[in-house]
Amino acid sequence: MHEINNSSLFIIFILVLIPIIISYKQKLGIGSEIIVSSIRGFIQLLLLGFFVSSLFSLEKWYVVLGCILLMTVIASLNISRRGDEYRSSFWIGLISIFMSVSVCLTSWILxxxxxxxxxxxxxVAGMFIGTAMVSGSVVFETLKKNIKEMEDLTSIRNESIKLAMIPSIDGLKTVGLVQIPGTMTGMILAGGNPFESVKYQIFILFTLLVVTSLTAILTSYFKLRYKTLQGNKIK
Incomplete structure (x- = not known):
């Protein structure tokens, strides 16, 4: 692989300006979020590059699980901003992500x-948590826009789950035809056996589909359950 120089990094930063400019021109209201997210992502990846060796050398099982729990908490804090109530959205997100990731990660170990x-x-946990976070964000955003009155909750729930799962389903339809997935690409570029890389990629893609569906189902269920209980209290 060719080494990426500083000039290349500068060019990609210039390209990031395109969606920012479009956002402001079209009044999408996400320009500031793109800027903040880009800066955060850049800084976080730099820090990861410095500390990744130390993280991977951790040996105590409870420290490793503590890191995974911390990652889950951070992801839950992030998606809670998509909900209509910050505190309840955080706990719903935390429980949903934790449950879905735990099931899949345990399966991989067993x-x-x-x-x-x-x-x-x-x-691997980071990959699962990141996928669960996106799924939960879509569900929260969809529910926030559609829950006006406590009517037809089944349709609202199904719509939120469907929207959260569309990227994963469409990705599976075109994998190997339109795109070569990241893990498979990395293994091939590193000189690995293509068929062995295919096996790992199948596990990853199918597991991510499970993570997405479980998180979407749990998030929508807990959120609507909470809304129903709140509505009964008001009555």
Whole structure:
């Protein structure tokens, strides 16, 4: 692989200006969010580059699980801003992400897909948590826009779950035809066996679909359940 120089990084920052300018021109209201997210992502990745060796060398199991829990909390804090009530959205997001990621991560360990080591657990858990976070965000955003009155909750729930799952489903339809997934690309570029990389990618894609669906279902269920209880209290 060619080394990415500073000039290339500068060019990609210039390209990021395109969606920002479009947002302001079209009055989408997400220009500031794109700027903040880009700066945060840049800084966070730089910090990860400095500390990744230390993180991957962690040996105590409770420290590794503590890191995963911290990642889950951060993801829950992020998606809680998409909900209509910050505190309840945080706890709903935390429980939903924790449950869906725990099921899938435990399955990977039990079936010996990855060993119980920080070097493998943290990247895989991060991938699952990130996917769950996006799914939860879509559900919260959809519910916030559609819950006006406590009517037809089934349709509202189904719509939020469907919207959250569309990217994963469409991704599976075109994988191998339109795109070569990231993990498979990385393994091939590193000189790995293409068929072995395919096996890992299948596990990853199918697991991410499960994570997405579980998080969407749990988030919508807990959120609507909470709304129903709140409505009964008011009555």
């Amino acid at each position: 079936f010996d897909i990855i060993p119980f080591e920080a070097q493998y657990l943290l990247p």
